[in-house]
Amino acid sequence: MKRALNFNAGPAALPEAVLAKAEKEMMNYQGSGMGVMELSHRSKEFEEINERTENLLRGLLTIPDEYEVLFLQGGASLQFSMVPMNLLEKGSTASYVLTGTWSEKALKEAQKMGNAAIAASSKTANYRFIPSTSEIDIPAESSYLHITTNNTIYGTQWHSFPEGLPIPLVADMSSDILSRPLNLSSYGLIYAGAQKNLGPSGVTVVIIHKDLLKRSKPGLPSMLNYEVHAASRSLYNTPPTLSIYFLMLVLEWAEALGGVKQLELLNKQKAALLYDAIDRSDGFYTGHAEEKSRSLMNITFTLDQDDLTSAFLHEAEESGFIGLAGHRSVGGCRASIYNAVPLENVEKLADFMNHFRSRN
Amino acid sequence: MKRALNFNAGPAALPEAVLAKAEKEMMNYQGSGMGVMELSHRSKEFEEINERTENLLRGLLTIPDEYEVLFLQGGASLQFSMVPMNLLEKGSTASYVLTGTWSEKALKEAQKMGNAAIAASSKTANYRFIPSTSEIDIPAESSYLHITTNNTIYGTQWHSFPEGLPIPLVADMSSDILSRPLNLSSYGLIYAGAQKNLGPSGVTVVIIHKDLLKRSKPGLPSMLNYEVHAASRSLYNTPPTLSIYFLMLVLEWAEALGGVKQLELLNKQKAALLYDAIDRSDGFYTGHAEEKSRSLMNITFTLDQDDLTSAFLHEAEESGFIGLAGHRSVGGCRASIYNAVPLENVEKLADFMNHFRSRN
Ligand SMILES: Cc1ncc(COP(=O)(O)O)c(C=O)c1O
Ligand SMILES: Cc1ncc(COP(=O)(O)O)c(C=O)c1O
Ligand SMILES: [Mg+2]
Ligand SMILES: [Mg+2]
Ligand SMILES: [Mg+2]
Ligand SMILES: [Mg+2]
Numbered sequence: 001m002k003r004a005l006n007f008n009a010g011p012a013a014l015p016e017a018v019l020a021k022a023e024k025e026m027m028n029y030q031g032s033g034m035g036v037m038e039l040s041h042r043s044k045e046f047e048e049i050n051e052r053t054e055n056l057l058r059g060l061l062t063i064p065d066e067y068e069v070l071f072l073q074g075g076a077s078l079q080f081s082m083v084p085m086n087l088l089e090k091g092s093t094a095s096y097v098l099t100g101t102w103s104e105k106a107l108k109e110a111q112k113m114g115n116a117a118i119a120a121s122s123k124t125a126n127y128r129f130i131p132s133t134s135e136i137d138i139p140a141e142s143s144y145l146h147i148t149t150n151n152t153i154y155g156t157q158w159h160s161f162p163e164g165l166p167i168p169l170v171a172d173m174s175s176d177i178l179s180r181p182l183n184l185s186s187y188g189l190i191y192a193g194a195q196k197n198l199g200p201s202g203v204t205v206v207i208i209h210k211d212l213l214k215r216s217k218p219g220l221p222s223m224l225n226y227e228v229h230a231a232s233r234s235l236y237n238t239p240p241t242l243s244i245y246f247l248m249l250v251l252e253w254a255e256a257l258g259g260v261k262q263l264e265l266l267n268k269q270k271a272a273l274l275y276d277a278i279d280r281s282d283g284f285y286t287g288h289a290e291e292k293s294r295s296l297m298n299i300t301f302t303l304d305q306d307d308l309t310s311a312f313l314h315e316a317e318e319s320g321f322i323g324l325a326g327h328r329s330v331g332g333c334r335a336s337i338y339n340a341v342p343l344e345n346v347e348k349l350a351d352f353m354n355h356f357r358s359r360n
Numbered sequence: 361m362k363r364a365l366n367f368n369a370g371p372a373a374l375p376e377a378v379l380a381k382a383e384k385e386m387m388n389y390q391g392s393g394m395g396v397m398e399l400s401h402r403s404k405e406f407e408e409i410n411e412r413t414e415n416l417l418r419g420l421l422t423i424p425d426e427y428e429v430l431f432l433q434g435g436a437s438l439q440f441s442m443v444p445m446n447l448l449e450k451g452s453t454a455s456y457v458l459t460g461t462w463s464e465k466a467l468k469e470a471q472k473m474g475n476a477a478i479a480a481s482s483k484t485a486n487y488r489f490i491p492s493t494s495e496i497d498i499p500a501e502s503s504y505l506h507i508t509t510n511n512t513i514y515g516t517q518w519h520s521f522p523e524g525l526p527i528p529l530v531a532d533m534s535s536d537i538l539s540r541p542l543n544l545s546s547y548g549l550i551y552a553g554a555q556k557n558l559g560p561s562g563v564t565v566v567i568i569h570k571d572l573l574k575r576s577k578p579g580l581p582s583m584l585n586y587e588v589h590a591a592s593r594s595l596y597n598t599p600p601t602l603s604i605y606f607l608m609l610v611l612e613w614a615e616a617l618g619g620v621k622q623l624e625l626l627n628k629q630k631a632a633l634l635y636d637a638i639d640r641s642d643g644f645y646t647g648h649a650e651e652k653s654r655s656l657m658n659i660t661f662t663l664d665q666d667d668l669t670s671a672f673l674h675e676a677e678e679s680g681f682i683g684l685a686g687h688r689s690v691g692g693c694r695a696s697i698y699n700a701v702p703l704e705n706v707e708k709l710a711d712f713m714n715h716f717r718s719r720n
Contacts, residue, residue, distance in 0.1 A: 004393030008400045011601055016387070019395050023386040027379045033364030035379050037560035037606070040368045040683060073433040073562065074583055077597035081581035112579055195598055200397035202433065202562045202600030219472055221441035223434055237437035238555055240562030241371055242602060246397070323400060 005345050008323035009152055009298065009336040010175065010196040018249040018340075037242040041235060049245055050234065056251035060259055061182050063207060068230040070206040071244055076102070076174040076193040078224075079204060080109035083170055083189065086216045086226050088114045088143045095119040095142040095167075099158075100127045100151035101329060102172060110146075119145060127154040129290040133162045143215075144168045144188060150176035152196070153327040155300030155334060156293040161186055168212060176297050177205065178254060179339060180264040188212050194243060196297070197338045199250045202243035254339065263339050264296075270337045270346040271296040277353040284357045288332065302332040309333065312356055319352060365705050368683035369512055369658065369696040370535065370556040378609040378700075397602040401595060409605055410594065416611035420619055421542050423567060428590040430566040431604055436462070436534040436553040438584075439564060440469035443506065443530055443549065446576045446586050448474045452503040455479040455527075457496060459518075460487045460511035461689060462532060470506075479505060487514040489653040493522045504528045504548060510536035512556070513687040515660030515694060516653040521546055528572060536657050537565065538614060539699060540624040548572050554603065556657070557698045559610045562603035614699065623699050624656075630697045630706040631656040637713040644717045648692065662692040669693065672716055679712060 006013035029036045032045060039046045054069045063069060072078070083106070088094045094114065096107040098121035110116035117139045120131040138145055144167050150157045152175040161183075162169060168188025177192040184190070189208045195201035208226055216227035228236050254263060275294060278285040278301050288300040303309045309332060316324050326332035337346055366373035389396045392405060399406045414429045423429060432438070443466070448454045454474065456467040458481035470476035477499045480491040498505055504527050510517045512535040521543075522529060528548025537552040544550070549568045555561035568586055576587035588596050614623060635654060638645040638661050648660040663669040669692060676684050686692035697706055 002393050003387075004398075006394055006398055008398065008403075011397055011399060011401060011598065013398055014395065019387045023383055026383040026386065027363075027376070033362050034366055034682070035374065037371055037555075038364075038366055038368065038373055039371060041371060041561070042688075043368075073435065073438070073600075075433065075597045078433070078581075078583045081583060085581075109581055112581060193598060195397075200600075200602045201401070201598045202603055221438075221445075221469055221472060223438045223441060237435045238371065238553060238561045240433075240560075240600060240603065242560045242606075243562055243600065246602075322394070328402075 005321045005348060006323060007321060007335045007337065007341065007345075007349070009327065009334060010193070011201050012196050012336055012338050013340045014199070014246070015250065015253045015340045018246065018253055021249055022246065036245045039241065041238050041241055046241055049241070049248055050239070053244055053248040053251060056248065056255060057205065060178065060251060060254055061184060061207075063184055066210050067184065068208050068210055068213065070208065070226065070229045071234040071239055071247070072204045072206055072229060073202065073240055075201065075204055076172055076191060077105070079172070079191040079206065080106040081113065082224050082226070083144075083146065083191070084110040084113035084116070085220055085224055087168070087170070087189070087212060089215065092141045092143040093117050093139045094144060094146065095138050096146045097121070097131060097136060097148075098123055099130055099148050099156060100154045101327075102152065102174070103146070103148040106146055106148070106172060117142075127151065127156065128288060129293040130156055130158050133160060136162060138165075138167065142167050144170045146170045146172070148172045150174075150295055150297050152298050152336070153330055154288060155295045155298040156289045157295035157297065159292070168209065175338075176295075178260060178263065179267050179297055181260050194247055196336070197340075199247040200243050202240045203247055250340070266343065267296045267337070267339065270341065270343055271299060273346050273350040274299045274335055274337070274353070277350045281353075281357050284360075285353065297336060297338055299335045299337065300326060300332060308360060311360070315356060316352060321349060321352065365681045365708060366683060367681060367695045367697065367701065367705075367709070369687070369694060370553070371561050372556050372696055372698050373700045374559070374606070375610065375613045375700045378606065378613055381609055382606065396605045399601065401598050401601055406601055409601070409608055410599070413604055413608040413611060416608065416615060417565065420538065420611060420614055421544060421567075423544055426570050427544065428568050428570055428573065430568065430586065430589045431594040431599055431607070432564045432566055432589060433562065433600055435561065435564055436532055436551060437465070439532070439551040439566065440466040441473065442584050442586070443504075443551070444470040444473035444476070445580060445584055447528070447530070447549070447572060448503045449575065452501045453477050453499045454504060454506065455498050455502040456506045457481070457491060457508075458483055459490055459508050459516060460514045461687075462512065462534070463506070463508040466506055466508070466532060477502075487511065487516065488648060489650040490516055490518050493520060496522060498525075498527065502527050504530045506530045506532070508532045510534075510655055510657050512658050512696075513690055514648060515655045515658040516649045517655035517657065519652070528569065535698075536655070538620060538623065539627050539657060541620050554607055556696070557700075559607040560603050562600045563607055565607075610700070626703065627656045627697070627699065630701065630703055631659060633706050633710040634659045634695055634697070634713070637710045641713075641717050644720075645713065657696060657698055659695045659697065660686060660692060668720060671720070675716060676712060681709060681712065
């Protein structure tokens with residue numbers, strides 16, 4: 001069976017071993033005579049999946065006991081609203097660092113809920129870099145500071161983080177969670193849609209410091225209240241059982257591979273192949289991100305003429321590469337090389353880039 | 361491969377043919393070299409799945425063009441909040457008919473959003489029946505009337521419906537959508553979590569009259585705004601692609617079987633087997649629901665002593681029947697016999713009930 005050369009930005013490639021296991025268990029999960037999605041979410045079997053998934057994530061990301069791990073629905077986009085609904089205190093400000101489209105959207109949703117301010121931004125530079133931590137200017141009386149650790153569309157990534165903040169740091173890690181080790185104690189809350197590094201779409205991981213749960217007001221809709229979900233171990237209502245099962249399989253795969261340190265090594269190796277192809281192209285390819293802010297997950301670049309970009313994308317598609325067009329909003333090219341994208345596929349893409357350049 | 365005798369209340373049994381197809385396509389959806397969950401939600405392939413799923417549902421339920429079909433996340437529980445957030449107008453009342461636990465929860469969430477009132481209730485009768493339509497007393501200035509067409513926990517179901525209301529009728533059909541034909545033009549909005557009659561958990565179907573979209577205020581969080589989802593054909597953010605794919609497979613199965621009329625015949629046949637076992641048991645089994653309000657989906661009953669109920673559930677489990685314990689909140693026994701539960705399995709259960717009675 002020939003697997004595609006999948007560089008989709010999300011939903012994205014999953015490990016072949018994960019699909020093979022899901023295929024094998026599809027009609028009969030662990031001898032139950034049922035598929036995973038036919039199990040009651042209150043059954044022993046699913047309770048075990050739920051717990052095992054949480055424990056695997058705790059192990060991989062070294063999540064301390066003071067944090068709750070929640071599996072929610074609605075994608076990262078619903079978190080854009082749930083974060084201010086739960087954490088923005090009365091008379092206080094929600095502060096955002098703008099580093100791309102997703103942080104802009106997060107800010108916009110926060111503004112609907114109350115006061116929200118920009119603490120730093122690289123928008124005028126077309127989001128080519130991540131502002132340095134010293135540039136971040138947090139308004140007095142802020143409830144939290146929100147950052148987007150990896151900017152899926154612009155291809156930039158935070159490599160050093162605000163430390164010792166007087167307020168909780170909240171991070172959208174949708175496109176780089178599990179790609180590298182994490183010092184969780186710097187954060188108050190982390191969220192990530194699963195569909196890039198963690199599994200299929202349909203489940204969102206939220207990791208929240210227990211102290212912050214006190215901010216969730218009982219008047220909030222139950223489904224939008226972190227406290228409610230924490231109190232019921234993400235079983236307040238029927239969870240997306242199938243997506244959580246796939247998340248578990250991906251985490252098992254990540255653990256077997258050696259964990260986040262090993263994944264980071266591989267991710268650096270993969271990204272280097274593509275950034276080298278760009279940097280050694282004598283300007284044939286131009287990377288969008290400034291070097292110091294380059295993402296290891298989304299490699300964004302253009303060719304020096306629009307029709308050459310089109311030709312590149314066209315030939316790439318004909319050669320079997322999937323998902324290399326840049327996001328609708330910015331154009332150009334983007335290769336998303338999340339954890340599950342095999343090194344060999346990235347090598348093939350680097351070769352293709354080099355050959356295309358030599359021919360044009 | 362031995363399939364379980366699955367009577368789970370939801371997530372519940374899926375058609376074997378659906379699982380077999382998903383198994384076959386797991387690693388390679390239609391020759392793409394990718395699993396469905398690895399496809400971009402903006403890809404041609406997924407756009408087709410999205411559209412096909414909507415069209416199948418439109419065909420099966422005869423949904424007129426004046427209605428939008430949305431595929432959302434968060435389960436029916438999130439709809440408890442989204443309905444009043446979007447439809448409850450300023451200075452007006454949200455009216456609810458209480459017929460069980462789920463309508464109580466829906467009311468409770470509406471009360472957080474504004475004025476909400478009880479238009480009828482059978483609570484004092486332990487929810488044994490559905491109030492007759494003539495008993496429904498809608499407060500003046502109501503924004504809508506909310507009903508729960510099938511009460512999963514108590515095992516009751518609406519069999520005649522309010523007609524010619526001056527306000528939109530809103531229905532939670534989580535546990536009986538697609539079990540029988542539907543006169544959609546009586547409704548303003550219908551919602552249903554997929555995990556009983558439609559597919560796996562993780563996707564919620566909302567069918568809404570286009571006129572009602574005008575009530576959604578732009579100040580609402582985007583993810584909680586029906587208008588936003590309608591305008592982007594349920595692709596405002598990353599949809600739960602895998603759950604939608606399974607929904608499509610279930611709808612294909614339902615269509616091949618002959619549609620909702622055929623399903624209704626089968627459902628009546630299946631329910632009759634169990635209600636007969638109850639009615640002909642000389643009081644050994646007692647049905648919870650009054651006869652006129654009996655559900656075709658969830659058959660609820662008790663045995664005349666608590667320890668006999670326990671013995672029944674224990675022996676049933678030993679004989680391979682899954683999910684027959686009543687909901688945690690009410691106890692007793694419940695057999696959920698949604699569309700995908702095969703007639704043979706219901707026959708086996710009826711036989712088991714008869715034999716158990718003859719032995720005790
Ligand atoms: C960084 C980031 N945040 C948020 C989102 C939105 O996620 P979702 O579609 O799960 O709502 C995305 C989607 O690509 C993303 O890359
Ligand atoms: C009638 C009804 N409404 C609502 C719900 C809640 O659904 P969900 O778990 O998808 O939020 C259920 C769940 O069993 C139900 O049966
Ligand atoms: Mg927990
Ligand atoms: Mg971005
Ligand atoms: Mg539509
Ligand atoms: Mg009920």
